[in-house]
Amino acid sequence: MDTVVLTEQLPKLLFAEDGGGLVQQELSFMVLLFIAAMVAIVVRRIRLPYTVALVLVGLVLSFFPNFLGFTVSSDLILAILVPPLIFEATLHIPWRKLKRDLLPVLLLAVGGTLVGTFLVGGLVVQFLGISWAAALAFGALISATDPVAVIAFFRTLGVNKRLTILVEGESLFNDGVAIVIFNLALAAGTLSGSFGLGEALQEFFIVAFGGLAVGLVMGYVVSYIILKNVDDHLIETATTVALAFGSFVVAESFGQFIGVDELHFSGILAVVAAGLMVGNIGLENTSPTTKLTLDNFWEFLSFVVNSLVFLLIGLEIELAQLQPNIIPILVAVMAIILSRGLIIYVFSWIYGRFQPRNRIPLNFQHVMYWGGLRGAISLALALSIENAVFGSDVALELRVMTFGVVLFTLLVQGMTIEKLISRLKLADKPPQRVELQRRQATLFAKWAGKHELDRLRENGILFKDIWDSMGQVYDEEILDKKEDLRTHLQDFPELEQEMYLQAREDALNAERSAIGEAARRGLISNEVHDELIIELNNRVAALELIKKNRGLDVENKEVHHG
Structure with missing residues (x-):
């Protein structure tokens, strides 16, 4: 994915080409918010996850193509909707608990995503016959579990705290790896691109650690300068909003600030680092009034943005395209199921051999395997594939495969994971x-x-x-x-x-x-x-x-x- 520059993209996201674009976007937003509120009321009376219900409603609305008057873009998802959701999630992750399981989290996030990319890519090449570059691009975008989907489901289920840290931590950190491999695969798909291992590792470390550094620095400034010295809950809350979006923008556009246009870092990892800094240090420097205001504000914003994300996922998936491409979709679904199982059970076994006193219980592994949901991140990366890279037919096939996998994980896995957790007695309290x-x-x-x-x-x-x-x-x-x-x-x-x-x-x-x-x-x-x-x-x-x-x-x- 190219560097996201909000100074250029934000006006395109908010305004249409004609003069009535702002009114149209505002009307669309209000309609979606009203629909989300109605869905939330209905799901209180039926046993259906809220996020699944939103996707189903979005699928129904997709049959009315001019219903909202705008299209979902990758920039809208990655630059506008994802940062506040990730920031809100990291605010509630205690570092002392994450530190205990940081090694397995990074092992799954880095090693698991790399292995999953090549496993899925290899199966896609074997059964569908597309190029290795296109197969690896798909393997990368679909191997990273989506933090938006995972966090939304696990919040509603109330699972074991350590299990929540393992699943959410993996999903928050593995996007940097996936996006780097995805970009390399896109470069390999062009005439001038190349796919070298050394260059790939170098870019991975630059993008990942650069994003983390940007988030840590900006989070430190906000935590120790603003939240510590300014006793005004409104100003402090506004500052955290600026940090959530600003860390993403600064990381993705970092090269433009220093005159190197090609240089950019992982905006998602920057938001993760900034959120962890504020949640574990910044909130300790604030007053009880500010803490209460921050909790209430970010809970509300998370609900709004989360509702929009899953409604837009349903709106963007075109059911008419799924049936003609049922074979590629089935291949993709089987590939992610097999690769996910291999990654979770093998990597957990390896970790348990070296850390037997902190091993991951087998029932945790079952939930981690079946809880590897895909959603907004995969969808955004698929939408960013241009027809000129792999050809229009292959680009369409990759997008449809992504739609099918996202739909399968959200509907099939999302609707059955609660029963799995209940059967394993991971959410039951004695x-x-x-x-x-x-x-x-x-x-x-x-x-x-x-x-x-x-x-x-x-x-x-x-x-x-x-x-x-x-x-x-x-x-x-x-x-x-x-x-x-x-x-x-x-x-x-x-x-x-x-x-x-x-x-x-x-x-x-x-x-x-x-x-x-x-x-x-x-x-x-x-x-x-x-x-x-x-x-x-x-x-x-x-x-x-x-x-x-x-x-x-x-x-x-x-x-x-x-």
Whole structure:
């Protein structure tokens, strides 16, 4: 894909050639948003994933070609819709948990995408007889699991936290590899292009690490300069929006800033790095009001953009083209199923041999295999293939194959993965833990009611006799709820250990925040700050080791009983 320059592309995306383009685009946006809201209301009453329902509605709307009056372009998806979704997702990925599984994530993201590209490409060449360049281009664009689709599905299912990190982490990082190979395959398809291994590796490292560097630098600036020093939730929220889009633009257009037009970095990896920086560092420097505003804003924006993405996927897929190309589509579907299975199970086995204490459980591997969904990223790359590169017939065949694979993964895999997760008991919570949460919530509610009574009494709003009678009732209820909670923990002592570990982690995080606040106020020197943080990190590491060993024991019990 060529470097995306929004100064040139953005007007084309927002305005049509005629004078009424802005009004038409605004009307189309409002219609899509209204449809998304109606779909969200309907899926509450039926057991159908929201994203699947959006795709189905988009497929129905595709039978009315002039319904919205605009066409879906690769730039619209990659430059406008994908950055906010990826940024919002990375805001909620804790670095300490990602760091634990960073090696398998990178192994699958880099090695898995490379292997998948050549496996899919080889099968396509063998059965369809197209050129190696075209086959590798298809293998690259279809091998990377789509973060938009994966994150949307896993958010709604509420799966195990570590499994979520593994799947989302892979899908967020593997796009840089896929896009580099895709661009090299396009270059090999031209008369002047060549496909050299050395050149390919060099470009991969430049594009991938350059994108990560851009995102880290811009995320650092926003986290330590804006979010730390500006106490205004509106300005801080606007800054994060600028960062989400700006990191993508700066990375993709980096060469133009330094006078080297051919140089560009991975915009998607830049957004990933910027989001991780803000989510793990920037949010610690903000006020509670800003955190709440950021959470609410990005949750809303994610819902809007996510709805548009899946509606547009359904709109862009032309069902009339699928039937004449059913053989290539079946070959493509079988190729991605076989390659995905080989990648997940073999790479997980290799990782488990070197890291046996942090191995990936087999039931996790099953979900990672079947949860390798394709969506907006694959569609955008397929739409960017020009007819002049491989010829109009091959370009059309690659696009239709992509449509078929995306449709298969979203509808077939997307509609069955919930049953798989349920059967593997990865989203089920033990009844005793649910009961613990219920008793804790009831106790917290009673405490909150008592504190509110005390506040009303202190402010002179509540008379003493009323406060005495109501307070006595609350005190008795609080004692009863405490006794219920204590009895439950005695019946299930493992829950008491979990509560202790979680409380200890919360306390250590509070100590870390207090040390940072003391340094910001000038109460302690940088040397004292660093010394205390190192000591605190050692205690956190010891706690993480206890939690990890306990988690492994639980996983081993589940595997044994399973």
